């Protein structure tokens with residue numbers, strides 16, 4: 001799913017960034033430009049990033065972001 005429409009960033013892009021060592025929204029913004037235009041994606045991007053940071057084998061109790069962009 002698209003998280004950031006302004007920069008065409010998907011949840012997969014964010015998951016890959018976390019795998020590559022991104023730990024904060026600022027780092028994510030620097031790498032993928034998430035939340036650097038209109039900023040409406042910041043909350044959803046943070047949720048997706050935190051979900052990606054859940055250790056392997058565990059599931060997050062958070063559901064996929066369904067916020068309207």
Ligand code: FES
Nearest residue numbers: 004006037038041
């Ligand atoms: S939707 Fe991400 S900056 Fe606009």
